[in-house]
Amino acid sequence: MFKRIVFILLALISFKGVSQEFSTLWEGYFSYFEIKDVTKGNDKIFAASENAIFSYDVSTNEINKITTVEGLSGETITTILYSEDYDLLVVGYETGLMEIVFDNDTEILSVVDILEKESISPVLKKINHFNESDGLLYISTDYGISVYDLNQLQFGDTYFIGDGGSQIAINQTTIFNGFIYAACGSNSGLRKANLDNDNLIDFQQWTTISIGNYVSIQAVGDNLYTIQLNKVLHQIENDNLTPLLTYPTLPKDVKSVNSNLIVTLKEDVFVYDEGFNLIQTASTNEEFDTDFSSATIANNAIYIGTSSTGVLKTLPDTPNIYEIILPEGPSSNKAYKIEAGDGELWVTYGDYTVSFNPAPIRFRGISILRDEEWNNIPYDSLLNASNLVDIAINPFNPDQVFISSFHRGILEMNNDEAIVLYNQENSGLESLIVPGAPNVISIRQSASKFDRNGLMWTLSSKVDRALKSYDPSTNQWEGYSFSELIPDALDDEEGFVDIEIGNGGVKWISSYNHGVIGYNTETQQIANVASEEGNMPSTQTRAIALDSGNQLWIGTIKGLRVLYNTSNFIDDPSPSVSTVVILEDGIPTELLANQFITDIKVDGSDNKWVGTLDSGIFYFSPDGQETIYQFTTDNSPLPSNTISDISIDPQSGKVFIATDRGLVSFSSGGTKPKETLEEAYIYPNPVRPEYDILGFDDLNNINNGVKVSGLTENVNVKITDISGNLVAEAQSGVNKRSSSSNYNFAIDGGTGIWNGKNLRGNVVASGVYLFLISDLDSFETKVLKLLIVR
Incomplete structure (x- = not known):
């Protein structure tokens, strides 16, 4: 009961200011391919990916996910431990945060004592290892050892055991014959102290039994083993180290499970009995060419966390045959652009810098969510199309999808298969031209969007004909020059981010150096607004969105603006945009003043969804006067306040939100209106x-x-x-x-x-x-x- 009371109180605090419980309205879509740690507990295997966890029941094969929707923080996980004595999972983070998952994953307690400890540098708070003994959890960190009482759910002492009481990195601890042993980094050796000593906070009560750097120490039955940074495994007897063997690579994980020592290397797992006899092994092979990260054993099987394949299960009789244990999810948490429509979601992972530099080139695949199943297509199946960014689904043929590459052109997909990569040789697309470097080829395609006539409009950076159209039915390309506004395409403009299809042939474009650009493809007239005279807070516009009233909402790196008079923009000699002014406690205030805005989307009711670089996502009424929600990591399952992209499924009203730490969705309840009432x-x-x-x-x-x-x-x-x-x-x-x-x-x-x-x-x-x-x-x-x- 005490656990539940603590959890409820903390939940009320962390969700204060929110009028309702949102958890059932959210879904999480996290990647489980890269596993940081695995642990065993109560007939289950728990595996931690970057910022989410899943459990696998070894008897029923059932998989359950634990994500930010269930209450995890979304921060980077470093280690996990399941306590069978207390039926709870302890999660350690890079930041020093700890979280405790209770009662079948339904309650989560955040423990922030280390995270908020001001006397310890943030760079030293990473949790390296958990060691449970007699109801106490010994937490190894880069500053020392902290003790947490699992019965009382509160911290005890902290041991700074370096010379003179200094803070040193502790990689692992173990309990053996009434002593606590610590494997230390910082060239601080192996140290031990008597657990019966009530004054372990005094560094002088700790004895150094060996010098050097040690990565692990584990008690296995009546024996004690340690591994040094030089890859040598030693047995410790009477505080004397006896080397037993040298591994080819430095072990990545060392555990003691059921009186067995489990040593995980990059390509191998070794399971030893108490007397250090090798009883089981597993290795990577051609079929499973991945890196191992951690391992545990249960029911005579080895469960291995990997860097790219989730968890692999293998049995002693068939050590090179693996069963993949992997929940549904995208291939990565670092979604850059997303596009929802017709009940499916497309995800890309390429990117470019804020100043439109495609380097380093991203050789990543794409992911497609359809009918609650993910299809992750690797890079080598995508015709070498690197830096894949924006997605355009053909509304007249939803099986045909075009994905922009900010380096190689545009990739056409049909029925999830890469058909052709359009470039400077087989289409109207163009590479930038660098004087004196004729061999440099870089076709920097960003946003693409279809109009009502089935033409796709796409943007090319650093070329004169920056705006292009493509008709999939005729395979015809057209280019439109921006030279009247941008004489030197290579040096005068870094790039273009977003495109909107307006009325009367006008295409709206957001740019780095020229603010918002309006181009009428029927008259080939061009105009822009970028300066303070036009009330623009910055030339750098990152997002634009047209609402049903043909008003253009503009997101810059320094705030939000609206162009109300879009119909006369091209002919206006001095166009200007407007600030949205709201009342806060009776005081007129600029909406989203100085916010770095990353994306804007308009839903079926003209409400505005606005993503930011570090303040989460805002949901505004159509005129922006009322903030319906502001979702952050503090009051929602957002894994990060850095919003990469937003996409709304018009049929379901589900809002998909991509962050730099994972993808989630929120069911807002608004849907796109129908043409008739037939389906009401x-x-x-x-x-x-x-x-x-x-x-x-x-x-x-x-x-x-x-x-x-x-x-x-x-x-x-x-x-x-x-x-x-x-x-x-x-x-x-x-x-x-x-x-x-x-x-x-x-x-x-x-x-x-x-x-x-x-x-x-x-x-x-x-x-x-x-x-x-x-x-x-x-x-x-x-x-x-x-x-x-x-």
Whole structure:
């Protein structure tokens, strides 16, 4: 009970300021290919990747994930340990943070004592190893040893055991014959102290039994073993070291499990019994060409963490035959660009620097999420297309996808297979030209987007014809010159980030040196706004987005702007953009002043999703006057406050968010409006008492309320009882979920949400209710019935 009380109190603190529990609205999509550590506990194997964990039941083969959605921090994990005495998993981080996972992964306690210890340098707080003994957890760090009481869930003493009480790196500890032994780095040797000594915080109570650098020390039954930095394994008897063997490479992990010593090298795992007899081995091979990182044993099998294949399981009789244990997930946590549509998600991992330098070249594949399964396509299957960035899905042929390479051109994929790489030789794309270096080829493609006619528009950096169109049906390319605005394409402009398709032939482009560019491809006129005279806070624009009112929202490295008058931009001799001013405690304040904005997306209700470099993601009302949410690592499952990209599935309203530490999604509840009311429906229907979804005031919590989906863009919906009495009413663009009016019934894009209350604010009684839907543009109507049982 004490554990649960502590957890609940901390959860309330960490989520303060949030009006509701969001966990059921979030999903995490983390990579489990690279394993940092594995540990055994209660018929399960736990494996830690960069910032997520999964458990594998050795009896049932069931896999469960533990991610930021379940409460992990999202920071970089260094080591894990399962305590069978206390039925909990302890997680150690690079920052010094500790987290304890209780009770079948449902509760997580964050322990921040080391993380927030001001007297210790942040660079020394990394947790290297956990050693459990008699209810105490000995934590090896780069400053010394801290002791944590697993029964009381609180810290005890910290031992600074270097000469003169200095802070030295401790790689591992073990308990043997009443002594605690420490394998020290910093050329500080092997040290020990008597556990019966109540004054171990005094460095003078610690004895150095050997000099040098030691990476591990483990007690195995009645024997004690240590490994030195020179790769020599020693047995320790009466504090004397006897070398037993020298490994070809420095071991990456050393564990004592079930009276066995497990030594993991980059390419081998060795399992020894208590007397140091080799009883089991495993090695990499041509089929599994990966690096081992850690290993443990359970039920006579070896479970090996790898750098690129998840966990490998092997049995003694077949040491070179492996079973892969790997949860569904993308190939990497470092998603750079994402694109959602038609129930699928595409992910790329290439990138370029803030100043548009593609180096170092990224030789990474792509990932596709479809029907809750991931298809990870490696680089060697993508026609050598490096630095893959932006994704454009052909709306007229969703099986055809074009992926920009910020070095090699554009890759065309059909049915998940790479078909052709468009470059300077087989398309209208062009390489930059470096004077005096004719052999330099670099085709720097960034954003691509389809228009309503099926033309794909794409941006090329450092070439004169920076804007190009491609017609997949005719294989025709067209190029449009920016020379009137940018005379020297190579030196006057670093590159282009984003593109939007506007009205009247205008294409909107965000750039590094020239702010926002408007180019009319019908008249071939070009204009831009970039200076302070035009109210731009910076020339460097990172994101643009058009809303349904044809207003252009602009994200720069120093804040947010809006171009309201887009129709006259090209002809305006001195175009300017506007600041969004909001009231904070009655004081006019610029919205997102000086924020580095990384992306902007507009959902089906014209609400704005704005990603930032270090402040998480904001969700604004259509005019920006109301902040519906600000999600950060403190109040949500975001694994990082650095937002790389945002993409919204228009059909489901699910918002996918890519960060530099992983990918998550949030179910916002808003969907794209339909063309007709033919597919409109109500859910859940009927509403039964066990659903407990009626009577809530906050319509932003889509777990509650009754939803009517499949609405068109401009509708009026009346809810009446069976006698025709009006119960509730909502209209598109008027009754918005984001409104401060706290409506009982609101419409968000193609979805309406009703909290089950009538006009007087009372929850309605059991009965049949009618939804009278009228399209205000086409005059189409539809009547739906809902049964409520209370």
